[in-house]
Amino acid sequence: MRASWKACLLISFSVAPFAAHAVKVPIPVEGVNVNFGINVQTHALFNENGTPDGTAWSTDIFMRRTRLVFNGDITRYFWFFIQVENTNFGKFANFTSRMIFQDAVAAWAPTGSTGNDVLLIEAGILRVPSSRGTITNVNNNFTIDGHPDLIRGFNANNFNANRSIGLEVRGWALEKKIGFRGGVFEGVRAGQGAAATDPGLNPNSVPLLAGIVQFNLLGSQEGGFSYEALYFSKVPLLSLSLAGGWQSNAVRVTKGVSDFRTASSTAFFEYPFSEETEVVASLIGYRHKMGTGSRDSGWAFGADLGYRWNWIRPYASYEYFSSDDCVPIAGESTGPQCNQAHTADSRNFRTGLDFYINRTLNHLMIEFSVNHGMSGWGPQSITAATAGYVPASLDPIPPSTTRRPINTLLSSPAQKSILMQWALVF
Numbered sequence: 002m003r004a005s006w007k008a009c010l011l012i013s014f015s016v017a018p019f020a021a022h023a024v025k026v027p028i029p030v031e032g033v034n035v036n037f038g039i040n041v042q043t044h045a046l047f048n049e050n051g052t053p054d055g056t057a058w059s060t061d062i063f064m065r066r067t068r069l070v071f072n073g074d075i076t077r078y079f080w081f082f083i084q085v086e087n088t089n090f091g092k093f094a095n096f097t098s099r100m101i102f103q104d105a106v107a108a109w110a111p112t113g114s115t116g117n118d119v120l121l122i123e124a125g126i127l128r129v130p131s132s133r134g135t136i137t138n139v140n141n142n143f144t145i146d147g148h149p150d151l152i153r154g155f156n157a158n159n160f161n162a163n164r165s166i167g168l169e170v171r172g173w174a175l176e177k178k179i180g181f182r183g184g185v186f187e188g189v190r191a192g193q194g195a196a197a198t199d200p201g202l203n204p205n206s207v208p209l210l211a212g213i214v215q216f217n218l219l220g221s222q223e224g225g226f227s228y229e230a231l232y233f234s235k236v237p238l239l240s241l242s243l244a245g246g247w248q249s250n251a252v253r254v255t256k257g258v259s260d261f262r263t264a265s266s267t268a269f270f271e272y273p274f275s276e277e278t279e280v281v282a283s284l285i286g287y288r289h290k291m292g293t294g295s296r297d298s299g300w301a302f303g304a305d306l307g308y309r310w311n312w313i314r315p316y317a318s319y320e321y322f323s324s325d326d327c328v329p330i331a332g333e334s335t336g337p338q339c340n341q342a343h344t345a346d347s348r349n350f351r352t353g354l355d356f357y358i359n360r361t362l363n364h365l366m367i368e369f370s371v372n373h374g375m376s377g378w379g380p381q382s383i384t385a386a387t388a389g390y391v392p393a394s395l396d397p398i399p400p401s402t403t404r405r406p407i408n409t410l411l412s413s414p415a416q417k418s419i420l421m422q423w424a425l426v427f
Contacts, residue, residue, distance in 0.1 A: 023070070023426070032076040040068035040140065040426050044092075047419040051380040055393035059383070063091035065146075065422065066139065068103075077115065080108040082226065088162070093388040102126065103162055108171075115224075117176040123184075124168045129155075130182045130213040131246035132265035134285065135163040138227040141361040143283060143305040144318045145368050145422045147230075149377050150347045151320055153289045153297035154252055154261050159189045165209065173223035180223040183212020189251040189261070201258045203250050209261070211246035222269070231271065231281055231309065233360060238271040252291045255341055259292025281314075282306045287322075294338050296345040299324035307355075314355040322347040322375070346411050348373040362426045373415035380416055381409050 023038035044065040051059030067090060072082040084104035090096060108114070108123040128136050134147055155163055169184025188209030189202055215222070219239035222228060232238060244265045251261035265287045273279035287301035300323055307316035323346050327339030353368030372379035380392045 026073075028073075033073065035071065035073035038070040038072075038426060040066060040070060040424075042066040042139075042422055042424045044145075045421040046378065048378065048380050048383065049417040051383055051392055051418075053390045053392060055380070059380070059392075061092060063089060063093075065089060065092075074114065077113045078110050080110065080114050080121070082106040082108075086162075093383075095387075101161070103164060104128075118172075118174050120170060120172040122168075122170055125166070126164050127167045127169055127184075127186065129160065129163055129165050129167070129186055129188075129209065129211045129246060130169070130244060131163075131211045131263050132244045132285075132287065133213065133215070133228055133242045133267040133269075134265075136182070136213070136227055138229050138361075140424050140426060141227075141229040141231060143230040143281075143307065143316060144351050144353065145366050145420055146377065148285060148303045148318075148320050150349060150375055151285065151287055151301040151303055151322055153287075153299075153301070153322070154263055154291050156189065156252070159187075159193070167209075169212075173221075177221035177223040178217050180215040180217065181213065183210075183214075185210060188248045199253060201250070202253060203248065205249070207249040209246060209248040209251070211244075213242055213244035215240050215242040228269075229361075230283070230305075231307070231314070231361070233309075234271050234273055234279070235276065237273070238269065240267075240269045242267045242269075252295070252297075254292035254295040254298075256292060256294050256338055259295065260290075262290040264288045277311045279309050280307070281309065293325070294327040294341055296324050296341040296343070299346075301347075309357075312357045314357070315353070316355065317352045318350070320347055320349045343411070345375040345409050347375045348411065348415075349376050361424070364424055366420075366422045366424070368420045368422075370418045370420065371415050372418060374411045374413075375409040376416075378418040378420060 023036045026035040026037050028035050042065040044063055046061045048059045050056065067087040069085045074080045082104055085100060086103040087098060087100040090099065104126055106123055106125040106127060108121045110119060110121045112120065114121065130136050132152065134152060137147060165186040165188055167184050167186030169182055171182035173180045186209040191203050191206050217223065217240045219237045220234065222232065222238060222240055246261065246263050248261040250258045252259050265285065268284045271279060271281045283305045285303035289297055289299060289301065291297045301321065303318070303320045305316065305318045307314050324342050327342040329338045350371045351368055353366055356365045358364055370378050372381060376382060383392055385391050
């Protein structure tokens with residue numbers, strides 16, 4: 002364990018001096034600007050009881066994200082963004098390339114892309130705006146990876162990193178007091194992804210509808226492609242967002258096929274005492290309805306609190322998810338109907354330190370987690386499909402054994418993890 006910590010710190014500090022800004026690519030065409038950038042996030046993850054025998058801390062050092070980014074504008078009326086990503090390279094010693102076009106966005110702004118009132122029409126591979134969390138900059142999350150365990154119902158076969166092909170409108174109005182984006186997306190499509198082997202999913206190819214509206218009560222956070230978890234603002238910021246998404250017959254549960262329905266609201270607050278110190282907080286609420294008996298139908302909440310002093314930000318975060326109780330239909334067997342309910346509830350606590358070397362262009366985060374129930378960290382996140390093994394502590398154990406099983410049920414003990422991230426944009 003001690004050697005792993007030293008290896009992680011060596012990796013982190015060895016790459017730190019290379020942080021810089023995106024490179025502007027010279028184009029010999031008037032009115033055309035192109036930028037090129039690289040985004041690298043190195044992770045070192047230590048999970049309690051995560052080894053194959055389920056008794057020791059596991060160690061995993063990998064590239065969480067490796068991105069190549071191209072963006073620019075063609076006069077003030079057209080804008081584009083292309084991002085190629087290789088996700089989780091080396092995680093669980095899996096070095097298979099995952100390089101894909103994760104984002105490919107073209108936008109047209111009829112009245113120009115800058116100003117206090119802007120409308121953009123965007124098309125391509127887009128982030129589904131069903132919550133503020135899905136459109137927050139991954140280099141500037143409150144915790145290392147935000148709250149992915151609270152976002153439910155997105156099947157990875159159809160929503161790679163919460164993306165989908167679509168057409169949306171985005172912009173801001175009333176002198177940047179209101180921000181908005183929303184549109185139609187492919188989502189779950191008949192015969193594709195998860196629906197390829199399940200013809201009952203979205204047989205009529207109904208598109209996904211999703212959108213978000215943000216009200217900026219103090220200051221403004223509008224004008225960028227993503228929202229941030231910290232703005233280094235010189236003025237107080239306070240906002241409230243309302244978001245949601247719907248698609249017909251897009252998820253399968255034990256009782257059959259159900260609509261995908263999600264709604265969320267986020268309150269964000271940042272208060273600077275000076276340029277050196279500020280407090281930042283957010284409250285997040287979700288309501289997911291993925292069908293009766295589904296493990297993903299329920300209520301979710303998240304709370305974040307941090308304080309930045311100059312170049313360091315300590316923070317604490319808590320997330321909660323509880324699925325709906327399942328009421329069996331009269332005359333039917335209870336087990337098949339309700340065996341999913343409460344099998345993926347979450348009670349996770351995280352605290353950490355964010356060290357800003359060059360703000361969020363170059364920063365190191367160290368995070369400690371207590372994972373109870375479903376979590377993207379801890380031994381409960383280690384599966385045969387991803388790691389090639391399941392910690393022995395996750396295997397079914399006879400009642401006579403004194404060793405307790407660990408799984409995603411809240412009846413199992415909480416498990417700890419330590420995660421380090423060095424994020425660089427240059």
